[in-house]
Amino acid sequence: MDSILQPYIIRSILAILLIAVNASVAGSFTVFRNVSFLVAGASHAALAGAALAIVLTIYGIFNLDPIVGGAIFAVFVALSAGYAARDEGINTAIAISFAMSMSLAVLFISIIREYAARVWGLLMGDLFLLTDHDLTLMAISTLFVLIVAMLFYREFLFVSFDMEGALAFGINASIVNYLLLTIIAVSVVVMLKGVGAILVYAMFVAPAAAANEVARKISDVFILAFVIAALSGFFGILVSFYAEVSPGAIAALMASLTYFLSVAFKKIK
Amino acid sequence: MKTIVVENVEFSYNRENALENVSFSVNEGDFVAVMGPNGSGKTTLLKLILGLLKPKSGKIKVFNLDPWENREKIQNYIGFMPQKEHISSNFPILVKDVVLLGRAARKRFSKLTKEDEKKAKEALMAVGLENYWLKKFNELSGGQQQRVLLARALAVDPKILLLDEPFNGVDIPSQDKIIEVMDKLAKKGVTILMVVHNINPLLHHINKVILLNRKLIAFGPPSEVLTAERMVETYGSSIPIVVCEEGYAHPLFGDTHG
Numbered sequence: 431m432d433s434i435l436q437p438y439i440i441r442s443i444l445a446i447l448l449i450a451v452n453a454s455v456a457g458s459f460t461v462f463r464n465v466s467f468l469v470a471g472a473s474h475a476a477l478a479g480a481a482l483a484i485v486l487t488i489y490g491i492f493n494l495d496p497i498v499g500g501a502i503f504a505v506f507v508a509l510s511a512g513y514a515a516r517d518e519g520i521n522t523a524i525a526i527s528f529a530m531s532m533s534l535a536v537l538f539i540s541i542i543r544e545y546a547a548r549v550w551g552l553l554m555g556d557l558f559l560l561t562d563h564d565l566t567l568m569a570i571s572t573l574f575v576l577i578v579a580m581l582f583y584r585e586f587l588f589v590s591f592d593m594e595g596a597l598a599f600g601i602n603a604s605i606v607n608y609l610l611l612t613i614i615a616v617s618v619v620v621m622l623k624g625v626g627a628i629l630v631y632a633m634f635v636a637p638a639a640a641a642n643e644v645a646r647k648i649s650d651v652f653i654l655a656f657v658i659a660a661l662s663g664f665f666g667i668l669v670s671f672y673a674e675v676s677p678g679a680i681a682a683l684m685a686s687l688t689y690f691l692s693v694a695f696k697k698i699k
Numbered sequence: 700m701k702t703i704v705v706e707n708v709e710f711s712y713n714r715e716n717a718l719e720n721v722s723f724s725v726n727e728g729d730f731v732a733v734m735g736p737n738g739s740g741k742t743t744l745l746k747l748i749l750g751l752l753k754p755k756s757g758k759i760k761v762f763n764l765d766p767w768e769n770r771e772k773i774q775n776y777i778g779f780m781p782q783k784e785h786i787s788s789n790f791p792i793l794v795k796d797v798v799l800l801g802r803a804a805r806k807r808f809s810k811l812t813k814e815d816e817k818k819a820k821e822a823l824m825a826v827g828l829e830n831y832w833l834k835k836f837n838e839l840s841g842g843q844q845q846r847v848l849l850a851r852a853l854a855v856d857p858k859i860l861l862l863d864e865p866f867n868g869v870d871i872p873s874q875d876k877i878i879e880v881m882d883k884l885a886k887k888g889v890t891i892l893m894v895v896h897n898i899n900p901l902l903h904h905i906n907k908v909i910l911l912n913r914k915l916i917a918f919g920p921p922s923e924v925l926t927a928e929r930m931v932e933t934y935g936s937s938i939p940i941v942v943c944e945e946g947y948a949h950p951l952f953g954d955t956h957g
Binding site for chain 1 (some may be wrong): 749751771777779786791796808850855
């Protein structure tokens with residue numbers, strides 16, 4: 431049997447570490463801010479964005495990396511959901527953006543029939559098919575998310591805890607809120623090539639939600655979410671190396687199981 | 700010295716008037732209760748004073764500054780305690796984190812210092828929760844949570860305190876503690892505006908009452924403001940007034956309030 435240290439395995443391990451950072455930083459704030467539905471909205475918007483990038487590229491209008499196109503759409507959906515949510519609940523706004531971006535995704539995919547597989551790749555994701563270019567993009571966006579989260583940590587916390595108080599204590603809460611939604615959307619797109627739009631929800635929200643159930647303080651949530659996401663990912667890689675199943679699926683399954691276990695653990699305790 | 704002056708202020712949300720022609724002024728050390736039915740503009744009034752909303756017409760001055768144009772300056776003077784219903788604490792934020800949020804918000808990107816921690820601890824001691832520094836906020840009772848939010852407002856050394864329904868879902872000991880703290884602060888010269896449904900626990904401590912129902916129904920000492928006629932004018936139904944042994948007029952709200 432081949433050694434497990436194949437280049438594609440090493441790339442997938444690096445990808446899991448990057449994904450775990452995103453699941454920890456942006457995932458935790460998603461849970462704190464109570465916008466986990468945004469993850470589904472942003473990931474499906476990214477599909478539409480990626481499909482549009484492919485349309486533009488094959489018709490020679492504009493050369494755009496599908497992931498960058500995806501990121502632009504995801505951020506746009508996050509921001510418009512944040513804007514619409516000033517009057518209505520944010521989940522309604524996300525649901526409508528979700529529906530709109532799926533319509534666009536299907537429309538663009540119907541235009542690019544023969545290239546549609548590239549978009550479907552983002553829907554399913556594959557940790558073993560990542561290229562160095564993909565990893566570089568993932569690393570850059572993870573760094574962006576990390577820096578913004580560190581700079582605005584206190585503001586993000588305040589806005590998640592109590593928007594009205596944040597405003598009254600002098601925080602520009604609407605800008606901070608948009609920034610938070612933006613890093614969540616960027617983080618979601620980082621994960622797409624690895625775990626796909628269908629499973630990103632599990633890898634993104636479940637580790638932080640599980641950590642949130644059992645943590646004694648906020649820093650514990652970040653650490654635990656990272657550990658849960660990384661271990662789930664490594665387990666996925668290990669199993670799929672020997673059993674030829676999707677590593678992302680095993681990882682997402684593990685992460686979601688951890689959530690239910692931590693809820694049960696908390697109830698028993 | 701006048702700390703807040705409100706002159707002929709009007710405000711509307713989407714063409715519906717929330718406040719009409721409201722005028723009053725409060726002085727340093729005034730302890731004021733703001734009363735009125737739901738939707739009478741109480742919270743809007745606090746937001747206008749904080750500079751979060753711009754009046755449609757009329758003038759507001761806080762320490763002689765227009766809050767809308769000098770929001771940052773004004774907010775440095777004000778400690779605010781929002782309604783607890785607007786708080787989302789489904790994550791393990793600690794009491795110390797909550798109390799420090801207010802001070803942290805004013806420091807932008809600079810680090811929290813020992814002084815910040817000292818102020819936060821003093822504020823927590825003032826509300827009688829000094830032993831809760833490392834407790835999870837969402838594991839406290841409703842009353843204790845309100846006291847932590849009050850400590851957050853106190854920790855910024857405010858000259859004006861704005862409290863939005865601090866007694867909602869609060870047990871009697873916490874309520875008494877909040878009033879005791881307010882009493883001391885007012886005597887030290889802090890101006891306090893407190894939105895309440897049930898004024899009775901406060902009545903012996905406040906020196907002014909604002910009765911609001913979009914318009915200012917009455918403003919002044921409680922003995923002058925709390926009359927049966929004005930209560931009808933404010934709430935649209937008659938609320939009996941009982942005068943206690945010490946001569947204070949207590950409106951008797953049904954069990955639905957406070």
